[in-house]
Amino acid sequence: MSTQLQEREVMAEEHPIAPFIRMDRMPHIWCPTCGIGTVVKCYATALGETGVDLNKVAIVSGIGCTGRVAGYMKLDGFHATHGRAIPFATGLKLGRPELLVTVFSGDGDLAGIGGNHLIHTARRNMDLLIILVNNFIYGMTGGQNAATTPLTAKSSTMPFGNFERPFNLPHLAASCGATYVARWTSLHIRRLTKAFKEAIQRKGFRFIEVIAPCSTLYARLNKLGSGLDLMRFYHDNAEIRHHVDTREAGIDFQSKIICGKFLDEERPTYLDMMHDHYKKILGDKYVRMPPEGGWLHE
């Protein structure tokens, strides 16, 4: 006698971050076990939990795998040219200072081709939240060497292993003038979300590096196993050391990954400095740009 399975109506539950995502663009282009989606989840959760007005949040990405984030989040999203997300965001912020402007992009985009903008914008302490997803490689174009590829790691353009010294990004950001610097991996969901929440509520140049697995290219070229193996590696080798001297935060091939909040300071931002300075020098003659943006005559 056959048993008939009773059909039960299962209510399709909405994903908790669906309100932050352009669901009409799903599925996304990221590979299985890619870490970028996790970082997006943490950022969306942080936006929700801090309760910021989402109408006043703009997100800017450059080019690359992480560069697609601006197109997937239901915010005012700008997908700029390769490397220019930070200066584009600078324009948005200065044009309408009331906005919370987040730059969400990858290591190749922000630290490679956009490296000059990264250091100068940190120097100015421009009021931007920078989320840099570092997978140690150029993913979108097929696994070429990055400014972050650890020494001896293989990439498609360093087939015998990388002999270029990589950037230590938290140290770079901190020494150029960032006011908030942290690093986590895509395994540290709770801590990463907390860092995003904290950074959203701070002012100034806030820089968060997130180490994320690229199993399709970085792991395959370096025989590091699956995405899950990389998560295990993060679990075993991430070492939380808050406020460590960022000089010690460099990453070698399959070395320990120093994580934590390295810097959390308050310093006047570019706009604070500008307003205070002009007010002092020009007095009543100084006219501030209105917070809702420049001259818009209707």
Place this chain on the structure above:
Amino acid sequence: MRPRPNIRRLRNAEWLDRLRPSSGEGGSQVRADPAGVLTGIHYLDGDFACGEGAMAAGCRFVAGYPITPSTEVVERIARRFPRMGGIFIQMEDEMASMAAVVGASWTGTKSMTVTSGPGFSLMMENIGLAAMMETPCVVVNVQRGGPSTGLPTMVGQADMMQARWGSHGDYSIIAISPRSPQEAFDFTIDAFNLSEVYRVPVFVMMDECVGHMTEKVVIPPADKIEVVPRKLTSKPPEEYLPYKLNGGFVPEFARAGDGYKFHTTGLTHDERGYPVMSAECQEQCVRHIVEKVRLNADKIVRFEEEHTKGADVVAVTYGITSRVARMGIELARAAGVKVGVLRLIVVWPFPEKRIRQLADKVKAFVVPEINYGQMVLEVERCAAGKAGAIPVPHLGGGVHDPNDICKAIVEAAK
């Protein structure tokens, strides 16, 4: 003596009225914000006058990187902006400057950058982005001798083709070429208005001579200066699509921070602004950004004509060369040649129709320019073999010897 009407302003206003794709589209005209208008009769160089024009037009964000011979434009603006709520930022390079200008424009703030040849090359990347995202913005190029570092302090007009074609892919832009400080003021206002109406980058193609020459500049009162404000969409966010045309020539604009939560990208996109990687979408997206200017070329094109009726030779000139050619033309006339003049004001789109008409009637066009022959190629293309197109090249570092222009005209008339 008959009182002289203010011909130039009148002409600009009429032109502004004419350049609209259709009535009511591209925002209504309003009077300039008095805070940015330095009304009076001044003695200014072209760079300063250009800066004043930008401020009068309502520009309130400028990002730039210093480069001779354009720097005086931003120096002027940096000094005056804090008194009118504008922000000038000196960026780390020209790529960043142009990117910041595009970003700021998406907040509804009228934005501009200023450069010369080498910087113009670096800006091409984000000029393409501005064209693809349909972002109104103005780029001033005070041309110097090139290629590469070339002649930093000396004149050139050799970026004219780069202005049209410099960024990769197919797109359209508008370029305008002043020949005096007064025009540097007037045309910079026009450039902002054009960029608002057509949502394209508009280039003010100055040259070192115009930038550094000092002449009388009349800045009218604010209520006599007509500007086109950014027209924001009237649709609610749930009905808004950032690249839907709604029957017009340009899509409706929403600015960042107003709750529209729109997406825009440099990738080929559909009317939602979403990237679509297909030949069909490419066709639709790129065709639109090219044709919105091409199909309205008759409205945008602007030139001055003189004695072209019955002329044997027509000199096609622009920028500083249109003034230098004056003497060459007079000399040729004295030698008995019937010379007409067609002075380009809007350089891109090029006045194809008018050149075609004239080509049926004249023997040749003579095109003096401070380059090895650029706009003459356009003249040659439009003349299509019906009339000659004779270049009078000067490679830069100075202006033409009027005798060379005269000689070319006399030769062409034979």
